[in-house]
Amino acid sequence: MEHDGELRAMGAEALDVLIAALVARGYDVIGPTVRDGAIDLHKIHGMGDLPIGVTDEQEAGRYRLAPRADGAVFGFSNGPSSWKRHLHPPQTRLWHADLSGDRPVYVSDVEAPARPMAFLGVRGCDLAAIAILDTVLAADEHYQARRQNVAVVAINCGQAGATCFCASMGTGPAARSGFDLALTELVGDTKHEFLIETATPLGTSLLAELPTRTATDEDLARAAAILETTRTQMGRTLETAGLKEDIAAAAESPHWQEVAARCLTCGNCTMVCPTCFCTEMEDTSDLTGAHAERWRHWESCFTLDFSYAMGGSVRHSPASRYRQWLTHKLSTWEDQFGTSGCVGCGRCIAWCPVGIDITAEAKALQAEARP
Amino acid sequence: MDTRGHAPASLLPRPMRVARVVTEMAGTVTIELEAGAFAFAPGQFVMVSSPGVGEVPISISSDPDDGTPLALTIRAVGATTAVIAAVSEGSWLGIRGPYGTAWPDIPEGDLLLMAGGLGLAPLRGAFLRALRAQERIGRVILLYGTREPGMILFDRELLGWMRQTRAEIHVTVDQAHPGWTGNVGLITTLLERERLDASNTTAFLCGPEVMMRLSARQLAALGVSPSRIHLSLERHMACATAQCGRCQLGPLILCRDGPVVRHSDVGRALGIAEL
Ligand SMILES: Cc1cc2nc3c(=O)[nH]c(=O)nc-3n(C[C@H](O)[C@H](O)[C@H](O)COP(=O)(O)OP(=O)(O)OC[C@H]3O[C@@H](n4cnc5c(N)ncnc54)[C@H](O)[C@@H]3O)c2cc1C
Ligand code: SF4
Ligand code: SF4
Ligand code: FES
Numbered sequence: 001m002e003h004d005g006e007l008r009a010m011g012a013e014a015l016d017v018l019i020a021a022l023v024a025r026g027y028d029v030i031g032p033t034v035r036d037g038a039i040d041l042h043k044i045h046g047m048g049d050l051p052i053g054v055t056d057e058q059e060a061g062r063y064r065l066a067p068r069a070d071g072a073v074f075g076f077s078n079g080p081s082s083w084k085r086h087l088h089p090p091q092t093r094l095w096h097a098d099l100s101g102d103r104p105v106y107v108s109d110v111e112a113p114a115r116p117m118a119f120l121g122v123r124g125c126d127l128a129a130i131a132i133l134d135t136v137l138a139a140d141e142h143y144q145a146r147r148q149n150v151a152v153v154a155i156n157c158g159q160a161g162a163t164c165f166c167a168s169m170g171t172g173p174a175a176r177s178g179f180d181l182a183l184t185e186l187v188g189d190t191k192h193e194f195l196i197e198t199a200t201p202l203g204t205s206l207l208a209e210l211p212t213r214t215a216t217d218e219d220l221a222r223a224a225a226i227l228e229t230t231r232t233q234m235g236r237t238l239e240t241a242g243l244k245e246d247i248a249a250a251a252e253s254p255h256w257q258e259v260a261a262r263c264l265t266c267g268n269c270t271m272v273c274p275t276c277f278c279t280e281m282e283d284t285s286d287l288t289g290a291h292a293e294r295w296r297h298w299e300s301c302f303t304l305d306f307s308y309a310m311g312g313s314v315r316h317s318p319a320s321r322y323r324q325w326l327t328h329k330l331s332t333w334e335d336q337f338g339t340s341g342c343v344g345c346g347r348c349i350a351w352c353p354v355g356i357d358i359t360a361e362a363k364a365l366q367a368e369a370r371p
Numbered sequence: 372m373d374t375r376g377h378a379p380a381s382l383l384p385r386p387m388r389v390a391r392v393v394t395e396m397a398g399t400v401t402i403e404l405e406a407g408a409f410a411f412a413p414g415q416f417v418m419v420s421s422p423g424v425g426e427v428p429i430s431i432s433s434d435p436d437d438g439t440p441l442a443l444t445i446r447a448v449g450a451t452t453a454v455i456a457a458v459s460e461g462s463w464l465g466i467r468g469p470y471g472t473a474w475p476d477i478p479e480g481d482l483l484l485m486a487g488g489l490g491l492a493p494l495r496g497a498f499l500r501a502l503r504a505q506e507r508i509g510r511v512i513l514l515y516g517t518r519e520p521g522m523i524l525f526d527r528e529l530l531g532w533m534r535q536t537r538a539e540i541h542v543t544v545d546q547a548h549p550g551w552t553g554n555v556g557l558i559t560t561l562l563e564r565e566r567l568d569a570s571n572t573t574a575f576l577c578g579p580e581v582m583m584r585l586s587a588r589q590l591a592a593l594g595v596s597p598s599r600i601h602l603s604l605e606r607h608m609a610c611a612t613a614q615c616g617r618c619q620l621g622p623l624i625l626c627r628d629g630p631v632v633r634h635s636d637v638g639r640a641l642g643i644a645e646l
Binding site: 108252279281283292294307311319328332 | 380381382383384385386388420422423424425426448463465579580605606607608609610612613614615616617619621622623624643644645646
């Protein structure tokens with residue numbers, strides 16, 4: 001554990017008390033839940049909605065749920081959805097206009113959710129992704145309206161997938177910052193408990209309502225051992241030293257063509273990415289033309305429309321579109337926003353229909369740069 | 372960390388009334404707006420909405436300093452620009468901005484402006500500023516290339532500038548018509564004839580990307596420092612507030628870091644196909 005916050009322990013069933021305490025404070029609690037064969041992030045009402053005793057098996061191009069015997073609550077790694085879906089939704093109405101009078105009236109649709117959101121079970125990689133979105137979308141009023149007042153309950157990751165590489169990216173498996181409370185799940189033969197740590201006044205006041213005991217040295221040792229195990233479970237690594245420069249220098253590498261021979265340009269990788277933020281605008285109007293709306297929806301740099309300008313698509317070839325994605329994530333993001341655009345969550349690897357692996361492609365490009 | 376563009380940026384347009392529409396040539400109009408006090412610097416652009424239809428980036432073509440109305444020169448090339456270019460006087464457009472970087476302040480020494488086609492519009496304000504600074508600076512050279520004699524933007528104004536100012540103005544067309552006695556050929560052929568004092572020249576370029584790429588390369592070969600060659604670049608722009616990701620060119624977000632950029636900052640990127 002890397003925090004000096006107050007550390008307590010509680011029985012696993014106290015998670016229900018935590019959820020109830022958040023609901024009582026007016027939050028909509030969003031957490032992991034099984035939907036359509038995957039663990040997705042939706043509104044939950046109690047512990048029973050969480051994927052208790054469910055795990056996932058992930059590999060390049062593969063994702064499958066499986067039971068786990070120990071009844072762990074957070075015994076899986078990331079599913080296809082990220083918190084981006086709730087902070088920067090796939091569709092947002094930006095404004096509407098009344099065009100019935102002489103002078104048009106534009107009305108902003110910047111709106112905070114009716115109830116603030118509480119995110120339950122945010123892993124280190126996704127905490128980092130939220131911090132990145134906070135920077136990228138700092139000036140976006142619609143994002144900020146949803147982001148304000150979000151409560152975050154993090155989970156120190158106890159189950160990494162074969163596609164994970166957060167340890168390489170320095171974002172996990174421990175939750176570092178950006179949460180009110182952080183949990184560590186201690187699953188054993190006889191006891192099923194959570195270590196719980198507070199980082200903010202909100203966290204402290206929630207903690208006060210939970211049936212906890214003081215954490216012991218033994219609890220701490222178990223938590224540290226769990227994080228160590230998680231670290232070794234990760235099936236992927238990425239060498240970040242010199243990565244930004246090597247990828248920038250590889251712009252004209254023949255390797256992009258080699259990836260493009262496999263890539264379907266489906267854009268799945270950008271949709272599941274917790275930091276991809278790109279959007280398109282679209283206007284709608286009613287039949288009379290008296291009412292118009294502007295909508296914003298997710299867009300991907302894998303589409304031809306994405307770069308449409310000057311009478312054509314700037315990035316016409318699949319190779320140039322894959323290059324944009326990987327280069328933005330691992331190199332130019334840093335020029336633009338001061339951090340990497342990749343947090344090591346591994347979603348793009350699991351959800352690529354043909355199993356293209358960003359870590360493998362980066363390694364190939366690095367090898368070219370430093371033979 | 373880069374903190375530019377971090378002020379809350381509203382995506383809500385402001386309604387502005389169309390005061391006057393001037394037809395420049397077939398399919399191209401200049402729209403003057405009742406914008407009230409609207410501060411901008413030449414080279415910047417606004418987002419123009421026709422609600423229910425769409426929104427497009429358009430450069431400001433008016434004089435920033437003489438109190439004339441905010442003017443936009445628009446060519447109808449697609450669904451949204453066709454509707455916007457067809458607005459009538461007294462109707463309304465939605466405007467937000469201004470956005471992006473401007474042409475640098477008029478530098479000491481010689482100033483060379485190179486415009487292709489509609490690219491003269493974003494350069495107009497800079498040219499007018501240069502005329503006002505002519506006592507202080509050296510030569511003011513404007514090279515303009517367009518497809519054919521019927522497509523010379525601001526033709527009457529160009530004639531006036533040729534007759535009444537000290538600016539050296541040369542026009543060329545890709546295809547001549549019978550009766551055209553002027554230059555024929557690419558804008559780079561005009562450049563070949565200028566005896567530039569390369570070490571003392573600053574260049575502003577705006578036009579089709581291939582024209583700017585060739586011209587910038589030629590200028591650099593003549594000895595003009597790439598850090599004194601400024602280009603105005605165009606990419607798809609949906610937000611203009613650095614939030615939609617669409618206008619990236621390598622490390623640059625062109626609605627924020629551009630549209631006006633130094634050749635020294637983009638030369639490599641422009642040379643890489645499909646970046
Ligand atoms: C910073 C910036 C400043 C700009 N300033 C101006 C300006 O001052 N005046 C102006 O008229 N335009 C300007 N543009 C270009 C203008 O924004 C586009 O022409 C416009 O977005 C096209 O939108 P549309 O919906 O009408 O066409 P779309 O529906 O996007 O395109 C449909 C058709 O138009 C063609 N097309 C699209 N864009 C262009 C283009 N740029 N040139 C030629 N054909 C095209 C396509 O081939 C297609 O057939 C600027 C662009 C940028 C990024
Ligand atoms: S990788 Fe593509 S979709 Fe993702 S943020 Fe970058 S440009 Fe946008
Ligand atoms: S890398 Fe995979 S997920 Fe991404 S666009 Fe290509 S095929 Fe689709
Ligand atoms: S236009 Fe949206 S990021 Fe530049």
